[in-house]
Amino acid sequence: MSIAQQYPWPNGKRACISLTMDNMGEAADLHRGLWPKDKPVGSHFSVTEKLPLMLDLLDKYHIPATYFVEGWNCPVYTETIQHVQKRGHEIGFHAYQHEVWKNLDAETEVGNLNKSVEGAEAIGVHYKGFRPPGGLVTDRTLDLMKQKGMNYLSPAAERPALVDGVAMVPFQWESIDAYFYMASTAALRKGKGDPEEPLSPQILKDRLFKRIDGVVAEGGYLALLFHPFLQTEDEKLKVMEEVLEHIVSKKEEAWIAQCKDVADWVHKNPEAFGNNPGWDKAEWKKN
Secondary structure: OOOOOOOOOHHHOOEEEEEEEEOOOOHHHHHOOOOOOOOOOOOOHHHHHHHHHHHHHHHHOOOOOEEEEOOOHHHHOHHHHHHHHHOOOEEEEOOOOOOOHHHOOHHHHHHHHHHHHHHHHHOOOOOOEEOOOOOOOOOOHHHHHHHOOOOEEOOEEOOOEEEOOEEEOOEOHHHEHHHHHOHHHHHHHHHOOOOOOOOOHHHHHHHHHHHHHHHHHHOEEEEEEEOHHHOOOHHHHHHHHHHHHHHHOOOOOEEEOOHHHHHHHHHHOHHHHOOOOOEOOOOOOOO
């Protein structure tokens, strides 16, 4: 998978790196029927224990992040979402309950988008971008996003681009912690030439360091992704911190930017980025 594409970044930087987070609380488990019906919601360990540690690390290294949160969370974790935003981080849209977006019918897609945007607006969050669970969208999504005031999509793809008036600010599967840590991503790993068994934090660190070094050396864009619910061991948090430290070590050469700012730059420079993001259609989950 190539990340060797040169773009004109602000202030003469050679490359651009975004630090992102996905998923909050019980949303995905509720959608999949994995959360016990008699168990209360609103105090998930990833929100109460892990997210504060991650936010402190971001503060320590002065890295502005983008956190893609499911719309269901807005009335449930209102104070947490507002707190994340007040600490200088962007809140992006991540479906309603982490449903695989490209598989939605038209009625469900419109309904889930509408109630998510309404819930976000009610607590002072104005989505600029959408990272779709599963990495891809329907042929209706870009128009629906624009109607709701969003100007970028963060899909599974190779490179930034401008498609039908929407900036593509992509992620790559091999740059996310879930690719390494989760048993449920076995097929994805196998399809990309890795073992089906989960990989260690040390392997994640080595691979991400290599990708960071590569994008800076060759020019391009790289989004890194960490999930609060996966930071279950001290070693994983330590590796996250080491990755943040490595990102900051490249700040003279790389623009460290939130996804919304990358999107604005793509919109301002359409000819430089083209209209082909190089979609990655690899399957992870069906729902």
